[in-house]
Amino acid sequence: MGIKCFEELTAGMILASDLKASDGRLLFKAGTEIEARHIELLKRVGVAEVDVEAGACELSDGMLLEIEDYVRDFFLYVNPDSEPVVEMFRISLALTGDAVARGWCLPDIIQRRASNVEHMEDLFLKGMGSPETIVMHEAELASFPDIYFRIKEVLEDDSASATRIAKVVSTDMSLAAKLIKLVNSPLYGFPQTIDSISRAVALIGAKELSTLALGISAINYFKDIPPELVDMKKFWRHSITCGLLAKILATTQTGLSPERFFIAGLLHDVGRLIMFKKLPYASTEAMLFARENSIPLVEAERSTMDFCHTDISRPLLEAWKFPEGLSNMINFHHNPMEFPNPLEPAIIHLADNLTNAMEIAQGGMYVLPGVDEQAWEILGIQADPVLRDAVEQCQEQIDTILGAFF
Amino acid sequence: MGSLFSSSISLRKSVRISDDEFLLLRDFIYEKSGIFVDVKRKYLFESRFSKHLGELGLSSFSDYIKYLKFDVKKAEELPRLFELVTTNETSFCRDLRQLDVFKVNVLDEILNEQRKAGKLELNIWSAGCSSGEEPYTLAILLHESLKRELPLWKIKITAVDLSRTMIEQAQKGVYGEYAFKTTSDDIRKKYFTKESEGWKVKPEVQKLVHFQQMNLNDSQSLKKVARSHIVFCRNVVIYFDEAMKKKVVGSFYDNLLPGGYLMLGHSETLHKISQAFKPLYHPGSIAYKKQG
Numbered sequence: 001m002g003i004k005c006f007e008e009l010t011a012g013m014i015l016a017s018d019l020k021a022s023d024g025r026l027l028f029k030a031g032t033e034i035e036a037r038h039i040e041l042l043k044r045v046g047v048a049e050v051d052v053e054a055g056a057c058e059l060s061d062g063m064l065l066e067i068e069d070y071v072r073d074f075f076l077y078v079n080p081d082s083e084p085v086v087e088m089f090r091i092s093l094a095l096t097g098d099a100v101a102r103g104w105c106l107p108d109i110i111q112r113r114a115s116n117v118e119h120m121e122d123l124f125l126k127g128m129g130s131p132e133t134i135v136m137h138e139a140e141l142a143s144f145p146d147i148y149f150r151i152k153e154v155l156e157d158d159s160a161s162a163t164r165i166a167k168v169v170s171t172d173m174s175l176a177a178k179l180i181k182l183v184n185s186p187l188y189g190f191p192q193t194i195d196s197i198s199r200a201v202a203l204i205g206a207k208e209l210s211t212l213a214l215g216i217s218a219i220n221y222f223k224d225i226p227p228e229l230v231d232m233k234k235f236w237r238h239s240i241t242c243g244l245l246a247k248i249l250a251t252t253q254t255g256l257s258p259e260r261f262f263i264a265g266l267l268h269d270v271g272r273l274i275m276f277k278k279l280p281y282a283s284t285e286a287m288l289f290a291r292e293n294s295i296p297l298v299e300a301e302r303s304t305m306d307f308c309h310t311d312i313s314r315p316l317l318e319a320w321k322f323p324e325g326l327s328n329m330i331n332f333h334h335n336p337m338e339f340p341n342p343l344e345p346a347i348i349h350l351a352d353n354l355t356n357a358m359e360i361a362q363g364g365m366y367v368l369p370g371v372d373e374q375a376w377e378i379l380g381i382q383a384d385p386v387l388r389d390a391v392e393q394c395q396e397q398i399d400t401i402l403g404a405f406f
Numbered sequence: 407m408g409s410l411f412s413s414s415i416s417l418r419k420s421v422r423i424s425d426d427e428f429l430l431l432r433d434f435i436y437e438k439s440g441i442f443v444d445v446k447r448k449y450l451f452e453s454r455f456s457k458h459l460g461e462l463g464l465s466s467f468s469d470y471i472k473y474l475k476f477d478v479k480k481a482e483e484l485p486r487l488f489e490l491v492t493t494n495e496t497s498f499c500r501d502l503r504q505l506d507v508f509k510v511n512v513l514d515e516i517l518n519e520q521r522k523a524g525k526l527e528l529n530i531w532s533a534g535c536s537s538g539e540e541p542y543t544l545a546i547l548l549h550e551s552l553k554r555e556l557p558l559w560k561i562k563i564t565a566v567d568l569s570r571t572m573i574e575q576a577q578k579g580v581y582g583e584y585a586f587k588t589t590s591d592d593i594r595k596k597y598f599t600k601e602s603e604g605w606k607v608k609p610e611v612q613k614l615v616h617f618q619q620m621n622l623n624d625s626q627s628l629k630k631v632a633r634s635h636i637v638f639c640r641n642v643v644i645y646f647d648e649a650m651k652k653k654v655v656g657s658f659y660d661n662l663l664p665g666g667y668l669m670l671g672h673s674e675t676l677h678k679i680s681q682a683f684k685p686l687y688h689p690g691s692i693a694y695k696k697q698g
Contacts, residue, residue, distance in 0.1 A: 014408065059410060068411070072419070076453050077446075080418035089417045094409030101410065121503065121690055281503075281690075285673050289644075294450055303644060304673035392407055 004052050006043070011036050014053040021045050059101055070106050071096050074360050076294045078370035084350065085371055087383035088357035091391055095361035107363045122279045131307050134278050135315040144320055147172045148217040152321065155210040165206045166198035169213050178216050179209065181404035186397035187247070187262060208259055211323070215263035218320070219405070222273045229280050233406065235273075238355055239266050240402055241394060246351035248390045252381050253343065264329035264348050271312030279305070287365070296369035298334050310334055336375045346375035358391060420456030423448060427467040434474060438484065439568060440623035440650035441491050454490050485570045485619075492569055492645070498539045498546075498581070498589045501640070501672055503690030509547060511686065512667045512693050516635050517551065519665075526558050531634040531661065532565040533622060533654075534642030538576025538615070539585055541565035542607050544638065545614040546597050564631050566620035573619045579607035623650065628657045635663055640671035648679070655680045659696060668694040 004013070011034055019028045019042075027045065028038065034052070042050070059067075071092045078085045100106065124134060150168050154160040170176050176197055183200045184193060194200050201209050225232055243265030250258040275283045282305055290300035301308040310331050317327040325344070332338060332345035333352055339345050349372060356368050423431070428451065432443045443451065455470070464470050474480055474487065499505060520526060528548070532541040541563045549556060567573050582604045586594055598605040620627055622642070637658045643651045658668050659682050668683060669691075670676070676683055676694055683694035 053408070064410060068415075072417075075417055077450050079449055080416075080420070080452075086417045090409065090411070090413065090415060091407070093411040093415065094407050097410035098408075282673060285671075289673070295447065299446065388407055 004050050006048055006050065009034060009039055009042070009050055009052070011039065013050075016051045016053045019047070019050060021047070053098075053101070059097065063100065064097070066106065067096050067100055068093065071360055073294070074356070074364065074367050077296060077367040079373075082371060082373065082376070084353070084376055084383045084387065085368070087387045088354060088368065091354075091388055092357045092360040095358060095391075099361040104361070122281045124279060129278070131311040132315050135274065135312060135319060138274055138278060138316070139319045145217050145220060147175060148214060148320070151210050151213045151217065155207065155214065155323075160206065162201040162206055163198060165210060166196075166201050169209070170197050172217070175213060175216055175220075178404055179213060182212065182216075182401065183209075185400045185404055187244070187259075187401055204259070208257075211260060211263055211326070214323075215266050216405075218267060218270070218322075222270075222277075225273060225276045226280060229276055229284065235269070236405060237402060238359065239269060240405060241358065241398060242266075242268055242348070242351045242355040244394050244398060244401060245354050245390055246348050248393050249347050249351055249354075249379075249381075249386075252386060253347070253379070256344070256347075260326060261329070261344075261347055261351075264326050264333075264344075265351055267313075267326075268330050268333045268348050268352060269309060270330065271309030271314075271316060274312050274316055275301070275305075275309060290366055294367050297366045298369055308334070334369065335372070337372055342375060343378055346372070346378055349375055350379065354387060354390065358394070420452045421459055421466060423452045423455075423467045427471065430471050431467060434471065435487065435491055436647075436650075438623065439488055439491065439621060440654065441645045442647035442650065443491065458486070458490060488568045488621075489571060497585045497587050498543050499593075500539070500543075500588060501691075502588060504669070504672065505543070505547065507688040507691040507693065508669060509551065511688055512636065512669070513547065513551060516667070520635075527560045528562075529632050529634040529636075529663075530561075530563045531631055531637045531658075532563060532615075533620075533637060533639040533658070535565035535567050535572075535576060535617070536569075537572050537581075538565065538579060538607075538617065539581070540638060540640065541576075541615045541617075542579070542611055545611045546593060548614065549597070549611065561614050562632060563615045564634070565615050565617050566622075566631070567617075568619070568621055570619045573617050576617050579612055580604045581607075622654050622657075625653070625657060628661070631661055633663050634661055635666050637662060637666070637668045640669065641674070642671070643674050643679075644671065651679045655683075659683070662696045664696065664698075666696045668696070670694070 013034045015028055015030050015032045015034065017030045018026055019030075019032075021027055027042070027047070032038075034050075071089065074092065075085065075089050080086070096106075123129070123137065129137075147168075150171075154165050154168055169179065179197065179200060180194065182188075183190070183204060188204060190203060194203060197209075219236065222232075243262040246261035246265035247258045250256045250261040272283075275286075286297065286300045286304045289295075289304050290297045293300070295303075298308045298310075310333065313327075314331045317330065328339055328341075329344045329348045332342070333348040336342040336345035336349045353368055353371050356364060356366070425448075428445065428448050431451070432445075436442055455467070459465070459467070459470055462470070462473065464473060474483055477483070516528070520528060530541075530544055532544065535541050544563055545561075548561060552559060565576065567576070580601060580603050581598075586605070594605065597608050597611050599608060600606075620631075622628065639654075639658065643654060646654065655668070655676065659680070662668065668676075672691070675692070676685065682697055684697050686693045686695055
């Protein structure tokens with residue numbers, strides 16, 4: 001890892017960043033594998049230092065075994081013969097190996113335990129609150145942002161003009177700013193800069209833009225979650241990554257509009273946020289139970305609370321009158337086959353697993369929930385190379401997209 | 407994406423368990439311990455047991471099940487099996503709000519009643535005590551409550567766990583930093599002494615607690631536990647199915663003295679399990695009082 005002086009350079013090393021000459025001219029792009037003839041050229045140009053990626057040789061065998069054990073722990077719960085799962089395991093190994101080679105330390109056992117939330121109190125005792133009553137309590141207390149309903153209104157009005165939509169969205173400055181950043185991000189990949197909402201509406205369509213605005217205004221609603229309970233930045237990072245992967249994976253299917261999948265992925269765990277708000281202590285118990293027993297969080301929720309976050313998202317999205325198609329993707333992301341038309345939720349299901357696999361290299365906490373075999377068959381994709389390609393695309397785009405949110 | 411690992415590395419490391427083998431093993435575990443293992447945890451089982459099968463020189467789960475049932479060493483294997491199906495993470499003063507509810511609404515009441523009756527006696531049963539943090543926490547709570555009055559009392563905390571290893575660890579009474587994550591420094595300094603291996607619980611706390619390996623599915627040995635004023639059973643029944651929950655809660659009922667209390671873990675409830683207890687709702691916790 002890191003900077004090598006010219007003398008240390010050998011064929012087979014990979015450039016970690018773009019290599020430029022002293023006059024700023026690009027010599028080789030990041031990712032280029034150095035060959036003997038490159039070394040000759042660099043010598044002629046007079047390059048003194050080169051930033052190269054870590055090679056296997058720089059991590060000891062012991063370290064590689066440690067990484068493998070660490071990654072394996074996240075796959076304890078899932079079918080070790082499942083095609084997508086095995087591919088996810090290999091992706092996690094590659095990412096974690098890379099992270100460690102770049103100086104990331106594997107989290108120790110204490111870092112992998114839940115933090116103390118002894119001072120927090122649940123609003124409902126065990127057995128006293130059903131998902132419906134919990135959501136009702138939430139809906140009565142806090143009203144959803146007004147802008148959300150105004151956007152929804154235009155969204156449902158087929159005759160609404162582009163100018164009217166642009167006008168409604170523009171009334172919320174911070175929302176409009178986020179939207180502009182997002183439509184300029186790789187999520188859409190337009191070659192030219194889009195500098196106004198009305199231009200965005202014209203390019204990506206009224207329905208599309210309104211849906212995006214709807215999702216973003218929903219995020220704004222969850223600002224008061226206790227930070228010691230859950231790192232909200234991490235939570236949204238997980239959600240945005242899942243959204244991006246879902247969008248990328250949706251392109252493998254014909255006849256789907258991929259952008260909707262970004263929003264569904266973005267909000268797939270929204271039920272969990274209500275749990276954090278209403279049942280902070282029980283939520284922590286669920287997190288502890290998940291880690292103690294090496295089971296996915298969704299299973300731990302069912303064991304400790306008798307319901308899980310999708311049981312909460314169902315009445316919640318209904319109360320918000322969220323578009324049904326999106327709601328179904330969110331509500332069935334853990335059990336896509338229970339929905340009559342499983343294709344769309346199956347994509348979120350796969351993206352959620354893949355996000356978890358990616359997060360292992362960032363200090364993820366929970367075992368993978370696993371990919372439903374039937375759901376995987378329906379998607380009809382080849383794990384290799386589709387999943388790896390999706391992860392690579394995601395890595396290239398994620399920072400810009402996160403930048404639009406934070 | 408380059409990788410430092412072989413592109414054909416496989417995830418499977420363990421012996422495969424067939425559906426039939428899983429059901430046999432699960433029934434065996436249930437019969438012996440009352441712990442119910444959901445079929446969703448099949449793969450978790452494969453990987454957890456696989457290393458152990460290798461140690462025993464067995465190449466399939468069928469062979470392991472035969473070993474458990476018929477081998478001359480089967481009695482020795484049972485505790486090992488239990489270790490593999492239970493988890494044992496806990497800490498001192500876990501769930502402070504519940505402990506507070508317990509002290510104010512349960513313990514003080516019982517202590518006062520005993521004083522009134524002129525019987526300075528208290529029996530507490532900690533069922534599923536893991537490595538001892540819970541019973542020691544209760545012993546400390548009693549020291550804090552009774553203070554100088556304590557020597558006048560006859561106190562016995564019976565602490566049991568399915569795992570022999572956990573009981574041995576509890577008897578040693580030495581704990582690392584993690585066990586104290588919710589304990590104040592004052593309490594730690596007052597009741598523990600620093601040793602090279604960690605913090606050791608002081609004799610005056612330790613002598614109140616009696617540890618014993620016990621299987622909650624074994625009704626006969628449960629009957630031998632001295633009758634209690636209070637039963638603590640936290641984060642245990644969550645591993646049982648409804649029938650086993652009913653059975654164990656029934657044993658607690660029989661063991662409790664009239665008016666005694668049962669305390670469960672935060673995520674556990676007697677709802678649908680028993681109506682022989684009156685739930686007393688307090689902010690943060692429910693105390694179950696024996697009726698009749």
